[in-house]
Amino acid sequence: MTKHVTSSPCAVGAAAQPIREADQTQLSGKTPDRSALAQSLTLAAMSLGYGIVQLDVTIVNTALNSIGDALGGGVSELQWVVSTYTIAFAALILTAGALGDRIGAKKVFMAGFAIFTAASLACALAPNAATLIAARAAQGVGAAILVPNSLALLHHAYSDAKERGRAIGIWAAGASLALTAGPLAGGALIALIGWRSIFLVNLPIGLAGLWLTWRYASETPRSANRELDLAGQAAAIGALACLAGATIEGGALGWSNSWVLAGFAGFAILAALFICQEWRARQPMLPLSLFRHRMFALTSIVGLVVNVAFYGLIFVLSLYFQRVNGLSPFATGLAFLPMMGAVLPMNLLAARASERLGAPVVIAIGAAVAGAGCIALLGVAPGAPYWAMGAQLLAIGAGLGLLVPPLTATLLGSVEQARSGVAAGVLNATRQTGSVVGVALFGSLVGQANAFIPGAREALIISAALLIGAAAIIVFGRVNPKK
Numbered sequence: 001m002t003k004h005v006t007s008s009p010c011a012v013g014a015a016a017q018p019i020r021e022a023d024q025t026q027l028s029g030k031t032p033d034r035s036a037l038a039q040s041l042t043l044a045a046m047s048l049g050y051g052i053v054q055l056d057v058t059i060v061n062t063a064l065n066s067i068g069d070a071l072g073g074g075v076s077e078l079q080w081v082v083s084t085y086t087i088a089f090a091a092l093i094l095t096a097g098a099l100g101d102r103i104g105a106k107k108v109f110m111a112g113f114a115i116f117t118a119a120s121l122a123c124a125l126a127p128n129a130a131t132l133i134a135a136r137a138a139q140g141v142g143a144a145i146l147v148p149n150s151l152a153l154l155h156h157a158y159s160d161a162k163e164r165g166r167a168i169g170i171w172a173a174g175a176s177l178a179l180t181a182g183p184l185a186g187g188a189l190i191a192l193i194g195w196r197s198i199f200l201v202n203l204p205i206g207l208a209g210l211w212l213t214w215r216y217a218s219e220t221p222r223s224a225n226r227e228l229d230l231a232g233q234a235a236a237i238g239a240l241a242c243l244a245g246a247t248i249e250g251g252a253l254g255w256s257n258s259w260v261l262a263g264f265a266g267f268a269i270l271a272a273l274f275i276c277q278e279w280r281a282r283q284p285m286l287p288l289s290l291f292r293h294r295m296f297a298l299t300s301i302v303g304l305v306v307n308v309a310f311y312g313l314i315f316v317l318s319l320y321f322q323r324v325n326g327l328s329p330f331a332t333g334l335a336f337l338p339m340m341g342a343v344l345p346m347n348l349l350a351a352r353a354s355e356r357l358g359a360p361v362v363i364a365i366g367a368a369v370a371g372a373g374c375i376a377l378l379g380v381a382p383g384a385p386y387w388a389m390g391a392q393l394l395a396i397g398a399g400l401g402l403l404v405p406p407l408t409a410t411l412l413g414s415v416e417q418a419r420s421g422v423a424a425g426v427l428n429a430t431r432q433t434g435s436v437v438g439v440a441l442f443g444s445l446v447g448q449a450n451a452f453i454p455g456a457r458e459a460l461i462i463s464a465a466l467l468i469g470a471a472a473i474i475v476f477g478r479v480n481p482k483k
Contacts, residue, residue, distance in 0.1 A: 039157050039158060039163075041212050041215070041216040042157045042213075042216050042217045043157070043171065044212055045208075045213040046150040047171050048205055048208060048209040048212070049113060049146040049213075050150050050175045051174045051175050051177070052146070052209070053089075053116075054178040055178040055182050055202075056139060056182075056202070057179060057311075057435075058183055058186075058314065058340070059185060059198050060081065060082060060136075060198065061082070061182075061315060062182070062183045062190065062198075062318060062329050062336075063190055063195040063329060064078045064315075064318050064322070065318075065323055066194070067129075067132070067195055070195065072129060074447065075251070075252075075446065076252045076444075076447055077129045079315070079447070080129075080133045081129070081132055081136055082136075082315060083244050084133050084137040084140060085139055086435045086439070087137070087140065087241055088139075088141045088143070088237075089140040090429050090433045091237040091429075092140075092233070093428050093429050094148075094429055095144075095229065095230075096108065096112070096145040097148030097152070098226055098229075098283075098285065099145075099228060100148060100149040101220075102222065102224065102226040104219045104221075104222050105152035105153050105220040106149075106153060107219070108145055109145065109146060109150060109152075109213060109217075112145025112149065113146060113206055113209050114206075114210060115138060116146065116206060117202060117206030117207065119142055121200070121203060123199040124199040124200045148428075151168070151424070152220055154167050154168060157217065176347055176401075179343065180340040180341055183318075183332065183333040184333035184336070185201075186198045186333055187329040187330035187331070188333065189201060190329035190330070191328060191329060191330040226283070227282065228285075229278075229281050229283060229284050232278055232281060233285060235271075236286075238266070238270040240436060242264070242267035243263075243264075243440070244436050244437075245263050246264045247437070248443060249263070249444075251443065251445065251448055252444070252447060274286075290415060290422070293414045294477070296411055298473055299410050299411040300426060301473060302363065302403075302473060302474055303407060303430050303431045304430045304433060305467070305469065305470050306431075308434040309438060309464075309467050310438070311434070312443075312463065313374070313396070313460070313463055315438070315439045315442060315443055316442050316459050317336070319446065320456060323452070324383075325382065325383060325384070339393040342398040342401055343397050343398075344401065345401070346366075346399075346400075346401025347401050347402075347405055350404070353406075354405070359406035359407075359409060359410045360410065360475060363407050363410070363470075363471075364471040365399075365402065365471075366398075366401070367399060367467045367471040368399070368467070368468060369399035369402065370395065370398075370403075371399070372399075373392045373393070373395030373399065374461075374463040375460070375464045376392040377389060380460070381453060407427075411423055411427050441459075442459040442462075
């Protein structure tokens with residue numbers, strides 16, 4: 001496909017030059033400097049988009065105690081502050097990708113950045129917990145739009161497969177750095193300015209991303225025949241909201257409460273309706289046929305349960321460090337540094353380890369290491385010295401960092417290349433769903449009166465069981481290579 005290149009304003013004076021000079025440049029296969037600059041700045045914009053999404057996954061956890069003190073409310077309100085973001089993110093990500101295909105990824109991506117930036121300002125100005133929760137839901141909508149469309153725009157910007165692979169590696173590495181920096185940056189901002197600053201920091205990032213996208217990204221082709229599965233989308237949002245709501249409120253109201261039971265019943269009904277809709281829809285948001293591929297199904301399950309454990313524990317540990325041990329937000333950010341700091345180097349090690357041992361084995365090792373870290377933390381108690389926890393936190397972060405790259409590669413490699421975009425969206429959706437469940441479930445365990453430490457130990461036991469179970473699933477459930 002031939003690209004149409006427009007001249008920059010500084011090139012007007014060169015209009016009298018022979019046209020064949022430009023033709024010779026194209027025939028020689030060289031890319032004009034302007035095009036290379038546009039590619040690099042498009043990559044910068046997409047990295048800002050994905051990075052800001054990942055930053056807000058972890059930065060808020062450091063502020064939970066400060067938010068609770070300022071706006072009131074108990075653990076269940078703090079769970080909603082975290083969970084509304086991930087509910088919207090998980091439920092809308094597949095539809096957001098389809099919308100980009102239909103009307104153009106650049107338009108949709110810019111709309112997502114604008115929504116995220118405006119919602120961040122609303123979070124910073126929130127006068128009460130209810131307003132903050134609503135604004136966090138709007139942030140989740142923006143996040144769901146940003147992630148799939150950033151990849152689509154990168155794919156469009158880099159026609160060469162090798163360059164595209166490098167660009168996606170930079171895009172992913174930037175997100176890992178943002179995820180790692182979140183707790184520490186959040187703690188520093190809260191200490192210097194206050195909790196509202198963790199949302200205000202998104203404003204310059206959002207404005208920069210919007211300008212770079214508008215100025216340098218090129219629009220993707222539109223697929224007018226790409227349909228939106230609105231019925232499936234509505235069922236997915238309802239099912240996730242019912243599940244999270246029933247689990248969160250179950251800890252506060254009791255598991256036999258009629259509203260909690262009604263929430264679980266609503267989840268079951270809506271989940272069944274969602275599956276029926278996806279089964280019969282002509283263009284479903286979640287193609288169930290993908291799950292006929294054995295490794296796709298296995299890696300999707302592992303992605304879900306790993307996030308239940310990891311993000312559920314981040315929520316619990318944030319409250320433990322601040323409410324039980326009395327650490328400041330900045331000290332809490334430092335406490336998370338070994339866990340988060342281990343993710344990126346292990347991401348880099350994972351590819352080489354997968355070449356030697358095979359991706360399923362590396363996924364299993366990562367899950368088992370993280371599970372062992374959870375078991376080793378079972379002795380946690382009020383006032384426990386940090387040196388007695390640091391190695392365990394490092395193991396949990398290292399295990400996650402080791403398993404995610406081969407998990408993603410295995411899932412994408414299990415389906416036809418033409419469906420890799422949908423497959424990546426499904427992985428993101430299942431992992432975010434795991435985050436919703438983890439925060440809701442573990443928060444309900446520690447949110448009961450005078451039950452934080454027993455609840456935290458139960459969360460660690462569940463996490464260890466899930467992670468070790470994931471290791472067993474991926475090893476013993478893999479397809480025999482001889483078949």
